[in-house]
Amino acid sequence: MAGLSTDAAVAAFREEGGRVVAALIRLTGDWDLAEEAVQEAFARALERWPRDGVPAKPAAWLTTTARNHALTRLRRSSLESAKLREVATLGAPEEDVDPSGVPDDRLRLMFTCCHPALPLDGRVALTLRTLAGLTTAEIARAFLVSESAMAQRLVRTRRKIRDAGIPYRVPPAHLLPERLSGVLGVLYLLFNEGYAATAGDSPSRHDLCVEAIRLSRTLAALMPGEPEVEGLLALMLLQHSRRAARMDADGELVTLEDQDRSSWNRPEIDEGVALLDVALRRGVAGPYQLQAAIAACHATAPTAAETDWPQIAALYGELARRVPSPVVELNRAVAVAMAEGPSAGLALVDLAAESGKLAGYHLLPATRADLLRRLGRRGEAAAAYREALALAGTEADRRFLSRRLAEISDAD
Amino acid sequence: MKYLLLICGESYEAPEGSDDDSVEKTIAWAEDLDKRGIRLVGNRLADAATTLRARDGEVLVSDGPFTETKEQILGFDLLECADLDEAIEAASKHPWLPHGSIEIRPVWPV
Numbered sequence: 001m002a003g004l005s006t007d008a009a010v011a012a013f014r015e016e017g018g019r020v021v022a023a024l025i026r027l028t029g030d031w032d033l034a035e036e037a038v039q040e041a042f043a044r045a046l047e048r049w050p051r052d053g054v055p056a057k058p059a060a061w062l063t064t065t066a067r068n069h070a071l072t073r074l075r076r077s078s079l080e081s082a083k084l085r086e087v088a089t090l091g092a093p094e095e096d097v098d099p100s101g102v103p104d105d106r107l108r109l110m111f112t113c114c115h116p117a118l119p120l121d122g123r124v125a126l127t128l129r130t131l132a133g134l135t136t137a138e139i140a141r142a143f144l145v146s147e148s149a150m151a152q153r154l155v156r157t158r159r160k161i162r163d164a165g166i167p168y169r170v171p172p173a174h175l176l177p178e179r180l181s182g183v184l185g186v187l188y189l190l191f192n193e194g195y196a197a198t199a200g201d202s203p204s205r206h207d208l209c210v211e212a213i214r215l216s217r218t219l220a221a222l223m224p225g226e227p228e229v230e231g232l233l234a235l236m237l238l239q240h241s242r243r244a245a246r247m248d249a250d251g252e253l254v255t256l257e258d259q260d261r262s263s264w265n266r267p268e269i270d271e272g273v274a275l276l277d278v279a280l281r282r283g284v285a286g287p288y289q290l291q292a293a294i295a296a297c298h299a300t301a302p303t304a305a306e307t308d309w310p311q312i313a314a315l316y317g318e319l320a321r322r323v324p325s326p327v328v329e330l331n332r333a334v335a336v337a338m339a340e341g342p343s344a345g346l347a348l349v350d351l352a353a354e355s356g357k358l359a360g361y362h363l364l365p366a367t368r369a370d371l372l373r374r375l376g377r378r379g380e381a382a383a384a385y386r387e388a389l390a391l392a393g394t395e396a397d398r399r400f401l402s403r404r405l406a407e408i409s410d411a412d
Numbered sequence: 413m414k415y416l417l418l419i420c421g422e423s424y425e426a427p428e429g430s431d432d433d434s435v436e437k438t439i440a441w442a443e444d445l446d447k448r449g450i451r452l453v454g455n456r457l458a459d460a461a462t463t464l465r466a467r468d469g470e471v472l473v474s475d476g477p478f479t480e481t482k483e484q485i486l487g488f489d490l491l492e493c494a495d496l497d498e499a500i501e502a503a504s505k506h507p508w509l510p511h512g513s514i515e516i517r518p519v520w521p522v
Contacts, residue, residue, distance in 0.1 A: 117496055164518050165413040167495040 005049040012058035020062045020129035023111045025168045031158045041066035042412040061323030099172040105216045114182030122157030126184040142189045237272035238295035250275035253400045257304045267328050269299045290319045309339035326357045342374040362391035378408050414519035415499040421477040421512025437507035454489030
């Protein structure tokens with residue numbers, strides 16, 4: 001019983017959390033207070049629902065509880081009475097007339113959050129934090145920065161909102177395009193977090209992937225003819241098609257090379273490839289289309305050995321030219337290793353490492369380890385596997401690396 | 413909130429080939445904002461900048477704008493708006509915008 005009501009609280013928070021935060025932001029005009037109040041309401045739900053039962057309208061309960069908490073806090077800090085009255089008199093916030101035409105509440109809130117006067121990184125990070133409920137640690141990992149650096153970035157972004165007087169208002173339809181890049185970034189990272197959860201026992205959070213795909217579909221219908229929207233949806237579908245093959249019966253990660261390709265989801269691959277074709281024919285390539293093209297190379301190779309690695313390496317090269325990033329360089333290194341041999345790849349890995357931007361990223365030593373292993377340099381490979389083990393965030397990653405480490409140690 | 417619009421560009425002259433009625437258009441723009449009651453003050457700045465610096469306790473006076481770039485501040489408008497979106501909406505209609513840029517700075521609240 002207690003378990004069920006805890007589940008109900010978690011589900012309500014996941015379903016409605018973003019909306020409740022948005023309501024509180026509109027009510028108080030204070031992002032920090034809104035977020036704190038909603039966390040507090042969630043904590044109370046976890047405490048009370050098991051005892052008193054799940055309320056008939058969980059979202060309304062959360063909103064009211066959060067509002068009361070915000071009210072108490074405002075009283076304590078004796079802020080101006082006008083704001084206090086406003087918060088005190090408003091019940092559940094009424095839905096304003098929607099000027100955006102965005103048919104999904106959550107997507108509309110994302111467009112609202114992604115104000116173009118905020119720096120792109122900050123806008124994406126704040127939206128993930130406020131609406132998608134990702135933790136600062138998870139967002140920090142997605143951006144490859146430390147948790148404290150990400151916390152700072154969120155503080156600076158909220159400060160700009162306050163100091164520049166940026167309103168939390170649903171944008172009219174004609175202003176949606178300038179917010180698209182931010183929203184695409186949010187959906188992309190939401191999917192990634194679901195596809196390869198960066199922390200915890202479970203290597204994936206399937207619900208996040210499904211939600212990211214659903215929202216991308218809605219977006220594609222709302223803004224037809226936007227090649228990067230189509231590219232992003234294609235990318236997600238192609239990645240998602242492999243979900244059944246990514247883990248074996250024991251929950252261990254299976255590398256792309258060793259996956260059972262017959263268990264890949266054909267309809268998703270077909271849809272992804274078709275969508276990508278449509279997008280590419282529009283003649284305006286972009287980072288999401290390029291990544292989808294790479295995913296399509298994998299998805300359409302009948303066997304691992306038949307993968308078109310030179311093409312993948314070239315696509316990563318093009319991606320690196322458009323969005324220079326050490327992570328892209330690392331992936332290019334892997335593709336080059338497959339196309340030209342492990343030593344060519346290793347040289348590129350070391351080049352990517354020199355930037356210093358990958359410090360703390362477990363896939364850097366893990367990739368080095370794999371290439372060293374294939375070159376027969378077992379001692380160095382073992383050291384690199386140990387380094388990767390110390391950095392890996394999920395149990396599944398650690399088990400995979402331990403297994404590889406044991407294999408090369410046994411070979412002696 | 414008060415917002416200062418800094419109208420920036422390389423020169424006061426409209427680029428060749430464009431209609432040189434930017435003065436009339438700017439006056440119309442300002443009058444429109446005045447009617448809406450959101451423009452407090454504003455004007456074009458004369459091209460005669462003097463820059464002060466203090467180094468080692470000495471005030472140095474020099475000719476010209478302080479910016480190193482070619483862009484300089486050509487004019488300013490002080491607005492009183494509900495929020496940044498209103499300021500952006502007002503500034504986006506400034507006739508000079510196609511020739512330069514407009515920086516919107518919130519005035520430090522007192």
